[in-house]
Amino acid sequence: MSAKKEQKIVLLTELNESDNVLILHGIKMATIFKKELCLFYSVTKNEKLQPQQIKEKLSGYRDFLRKEVPLIMVTTLVLKGQLKNVIQPLIDKYESILFISSLNRYTQTLKILPISQIPVLFVNTKLRNQNWSTKKL
Numbered sequence: 001m002s003a004k005k006e007q008k009i010v011l012l013t014e015l016n017e018s019d020n021v022l023i024l025h026g027i028k029m030a031t032i033f034k035k036e037l038c039l040f041y042s043v044t045k046n047e048k049l050q051p052q053q054i055k056e057k058l059s060g061y062r063d064f065l066r067k068e069v070p071l072i073m074v075t076t077l078v079l080k081g082q083l084k085n086v087i088q089p090l091i092d093k094y095e096s097i098l099f100i101s102s103l104n105r106y107t108q109t110l111k112i113l114p115i116s117q118i119p120v121l122f123v124n125t126k127l128r129n130q131n132w133s134t135k136k137l
Contacts, residue, residue, distance in 0.1 A: 006073065008038040008094055012083070012101040012109065015041060015049065015057050018125035023061065025123050026100050027069055035097065036073040037065070040090070043080045054078055087112045 011026040013019050023039075030037040039058050043051070058076040065074045077094065079086040090096045099120045101109040109120055 006036045006095065007097045008036045008075070009033065009098045009100065010038045010040045010077075010090060010094070010096045012099055012105065013039055013041050013058065013061070014102060014105070015054065018102050018104065019061065021125040022100055022102060022123055023065070025121065027065070027072060029098060029100065029121065030072045033098070036075060038094065038096070039074065039076045041076075041078050042083045042086055043078060044082055051078070083108060084111050084115060087116050091116060091118060 009026060009029050011019075011022055013022065026037045026039075029035075039061050041054055041058060043054065047054075049057075055076070055078060058078065062074045062076050065072065077090075079089065090099075097118060099109070099112075099116070099118065101120055101122055102125045103122045104125060106122060109122070113120060
């Protein structure tokens with residue numbers, strides 16, 4: 001008998017300040033649907049950050065969220081390749097049910113819609129929430 005997989009809401013992180021707003025939306029969606037929140041980053045050939053830097057940044061997000069929002073299961077995931085090439089494993093292997101992406105990545109993320117057949121929530125990351133301390137992330 002195979003192990004039960006946990007469906008995930010996948011946050012397409014950018015590893016910059018815009019992630020703060022994305023994370024707020026991710027928390028909300030994970031709470032509404034009672035699902036795991038997966039902080040995801042896709043490593044491309046032209047990546048400026050080192051793999052260790054990427055993992056540390058995502059781990060920092062995860063640790064902060066586990067402390068501040070302990071009722072939500074938070075995991076991290078890093079896959080190599082362009083988003084359009086890793087989308088199917090995100091759905092099949094990691095049981096993604098919703099993607100949350102920055103509106104800044106609209107054109108790039110739009111390419112995955114015909115492939116993924118699951119919803120994408122586009123978030124305007126220029127909006128700020130005054131009740132959330134963005135300096136902690």
